[in-house]
Amino acid sequence: MLLVSGCTTSSPEKTAAVQNGTTLSGTTGPQNVTALIPQFHTYAEQTFNRSGVPGMAVAIVQNDSVVYMRCFGVTNTTTKEPVTPDTRFQLASISKSFTTATIASMVGDGELSWDTKVATITPDFRLSDPWVSQHVTFRDLLSHRTGLPEYAGDDLQDLGYNRSEILGRLRYVNLTGDYRSSYAYTNIGFTAAADAAAHRAGTPWEDLVTERVFVPAGMNNTSARFADFVAAKNHADTYKVFNGTATASELMNDDVNSPAGSVSSTINDMTRYARLQLNDGSLDGKQLIDPTALAETHKVQNVIHSDNTGVSGYGLGWQVSAKNSGTRVWHDGEFETGASTDLILYPNEKMEVIILSNGFPGGYSLNKALLHGWDDLYSTGAVRNDWYAVIEPQILAALQPGASTMSPTTELPAAPANAKPARSPATYSGSYTQDYIGTVRIDTNSTGLLAYAGKSTTPIILVPYNGDTFRDITSNTGVIFTVGKDGTVTNVRFSQFDLPGRNGTFIRSSP
Secondary structure (H helix, E strand, O other), rough: EEEOOOOOOOOOHOOOOOOOOOOOOOOOOOOHHHHHHHHHHHHHHHHHHHHOOEEEEEEEEEEEEEEEEEEEEEEEOOOOOOOOOOOOOEEEHHHHHHHHHHHHHHHHHHOOOOOHHHOOOOOOOOOHHHHHHHEEEEEHOOOOOOOOOOOOOOHHHHHOOOOOHHHHHHHHOOOOOOOOOOOOOOOOOOOHHHHHHHHHOOHHHHHHHHHHHHHHOOOOOEEHHHHHHHHOOOOOOEEEEEEOOOEOOOOOOOHHHHHHHOOOOOOOHHHHHHHHHHHOOOEEEEOOOHHHHHHOOOOOOEEEEEHHHEEEEEOOOOOEEEEOOOOEHHHHEEEEOOOEEEEEEEEHEEEEEEEOOOOEEHHHHHHHHHHHHHHHHHHOOOOOHHHHHHHHHHHHOOOOOOOOOOOOOOOEEEEEEEEOOOOOHHHHHHHEEEEEOOOEEEEEEEOOOEEEOOOOOEEEEEEEEEOOOEOOOOOOEEEEEEEEOOEEEEEEEEEEHOOOOOOOOEEEEEE
16 A cells, blocks of 8 residues: 555556565565555654654655655645645755766766766866866766865855856865865865766756756656746745754755755655666666666765775765665755755665655754664664654754864854954955955944955954954854054954865955
8 A cells, every 4th residue: 555645646657556565675584665654654754743844755666666655744834835746845965966867868878978087078177286187087076086175165155156156266275185085075076077067068057957867757847946946836945943943044045056956856756766766767668868877876986984894985976885784875965044855775675765854954853863764664674763862962963063074163262351452443444365265355334344255245244352353253253363563454364264275364455
């Protein structure tokens, strides 16, 4: 029996149930998938209700059939519109797998190879090391092994730079890892690869992924453009969810890094995508992507960990674990504004689990709890732990200031009791520059200073802390002005911009 309580499916192919006692091999013996569905549904409903996440859609695909689909909650806490199988969710980093599926179609057609050097297609592509710039391949960019520091380029996106501007400024980022023997997750690496593929195809990236994947796969409610997500009448608004309380949040526009994070889709469309991935690029009897090229995306390309039980690492747009206990291929996606998504393939079992939710970090805890619960069920027949209670404190701790490698700076303590007064605000005002971020303009206001970094129109508000050191009141980090013997400011250092491979120092260029 297919359990779709609260959901309706739009075509018969999506409602085919497991009828013949299909089993999965687990650590304690095979489990009957059909028998597990009611238990999983109860667990999913209970976990969703305790999370405070407004809405969620879940599906399980096996043997080319949807064996479970369920929609929970609402798209908007004010309108109370229910989540349906055709509700559009932001996928965030699951978008990366669509990028590699698109490029796999080009590899299969002989238009390029995974080992094509990107600079041969986009000669302007440059990293800080000229030799690496000339040798970086699609495989390197899509498996996070270029040597770029983690999340390089994301800070420029936050400061208002467009895609081509960010790609052009990568040459000012020092490579902190060894080329092809280090791992550091970057969104801009995927965007660089997609940009090169789009140049080779002679079409914008957002059109290319539509032509190569969305349309052939019949994913008619899926797009790589933020405007299409917003325009969809049935879309999931996003919420920040802490300790079971949801607060409406602004939608995230990730078009700058569309190949890494801007795809939006529905649970109905995602089941078609699951079938495409599980059937080696074939869907409804048609071979849409070359099976060998697509299979390469599911293989470990960059080893992160290995031991006597197997290996785990990054494939091409997928995390991969090839262990004695089985192979898992997956990716998740999160926007801090309120999107949490998970997609996991079980290749040997021809099964995939898809979870789309519109909350963060509560949605992250919810999704991971459901995945752990399903793993427990099919391997042992029972959920063995209160996974939500285990995971939620972990993710909340990871979000504490200083816990992220993206922001290694520490917060300023309370100002000393004998803090020195700042100089006249006019002393600090002016423009300061560096190659990577560009210009920071310091203006004055009644309480302190306003800093406008890059192309951002949102000021960084600085208040006096101790002498020539100011506090950024948002990040609670230091902003330190260097003053020469003549009383003139020569440079300023923003602690929040002191990131691996980059620095937060700007040289004064004009008053």
